[in-house]
Amino acid sequence: FSTSLCLSLTFSLSLSLYLSLYLSLSLFLSFFEYESVSLSCEVQGNSTGWRVVRNTSRGNLSDCDTDWGKQQGSSCIVSLKPSDSGVYWCESGSGEHSNAVNITVHAGAVILESPALPVTEGDSVTLRCRYQGTPSDLTAVFYKDGSLIRTETTGEMTIPAVSKSDEGLYNSSAHDLFLSLLLSLSLSSDISLPASLSVSPDRSQFFKYESVSLSCEVQGNSTGWRVVRNPERGNHTECNTDWGTPQGSSCIVSLISSDSGVYWCESGSGEHSNAVNITVPAGAVILESPVLPVTGGDSVTLRCRYQGTPSDLTAVFYKDGSLIRTETTGEMTIPAVSKSDEGLYKCYNSEGESPESWMTVTVLSMSLSSTISSVVHVSTQHHLQCCPCLSSTISSVVHVSLQHHL
Secondary structure, three states, X not given: OOOOOOOOXXXXXXXXXXXXXXXXXXXXXXXXXOOEEEEEEEOOOOXXXXXXXXXXXXXXXXXXXXXXXXXXXXXXXXXXXXXXXXXXXXXXXOOOEEEEEEEEEEOOOEEEEOOOOOEEOOOOEEEEEEEOOOOOOOOEEEEEOOEEEEEEOOOEEEEOOOOHHHOEEEEOOOOOOOEEEEEEEEOOOOOOOOEEEXXXXXXXXXXXXXXXEEEEEEOOXXXXXXXXXXXXXOOOEEOOOOOOEEEOOEEEEEOOHHHOEEEEEEOOOOOEEEEEEEEOOOOOEEEEOXXXXXXXXXXXXXXXXXXXXOOOOXXXXXXOOEEEXXXXXXXXXXXXXXXXXXXXXXXXXXXXXXXXXXXXXXXXXXXXXXXXXXXXXXXXXXXXXXXXXXXXOOOOOOOOOEEOOO
16 A cells, blocks of 8 residues: 555555455555545456445445446546445456455544555554644554553654564553554464454355355454345345344355355444355356465365265366366365465366365465474454544554564
8 A cells, every 4th residue: 555645645455356465354444535545456367347346334335437436447446435434345247256345434534544565573663643634743642551652743653673572452542532453463364353254164165055154253252243245236234134044143044146245244333354255156066165264284175066966076176277187086185285376276077167266375484594494373463542632533443464574
């Protein structure tokens, strides 16, 4: 993301079908009213037919250039107002989806800026409380774990070299107006969101009439969390409206083709989990692959399944359009996945072809010496509140990932 320090800012946001780690997150982004944002669909190969779609907080599902935004190829330029707050993603003519991104537009005068792209451990990270008027850099007081860190007359706090010791609860409470930032610094694929959506069985493709359990796994009290979705055709709705059976913070769905779409967890206060794409094809062949990112070094099995009998027909597997192998058992195992295994997979058998599914692989390699390497998974979570001298209250949440290299 690029930002300028003048009052009228331009932000560039990419929604990518072929996801790098940070774009596989559901990013919670805050903007001033009347700022401009560019939403771009980054597609490997031909981007023809891809468009930016949104579901606003008012429940309206529509394409760019209908009553909002200006279409430019597979991108959309939007001059933002509060009614533009909502969930945005890319969609193809055949119903494929990218990751989803949550955008919040504040009518108020203050937002919190933080790095939008992944930062590396050891890098310098700056957090800024910004006022839309003049001056934009009001004094802010920052605390960590209840202890005063510093007062910054510039309204920004810099962590010169982010490390594990920076883990903690950050806040500022000197004035009436506050903004909160959830800064998730992660050294693995598991970004510390307020909640995560799990899918059982763990796959993204399902036959018609199969049952799937969607569960909101919440840190702390799960009361008020619910499963919501944006189907390919329809509006933003929650479980138990005209689909699904709620069970606590979970939802059981008996699937039909119209249930294909983007699913996530949402709290009563508007917090979100990660988002997942679920596909229910009309055909009789699916590819079973993990719906969530897999960790480098793990064993992963892809299965080409036929809905009839026998279900395990000989299958041909493809990655990114190229033949990988033929398996008489109908399944293909990658003993230890690596970043090179990330890609778009599909399969064929005598009964037909599966839809394509993207498999994300997150790998953390740490070279400890010239002869020793190791993989380490650590996660840290920071909560920050910054408070300039104003008199109303706004909240903004942004998610950032941290990659660790020694």
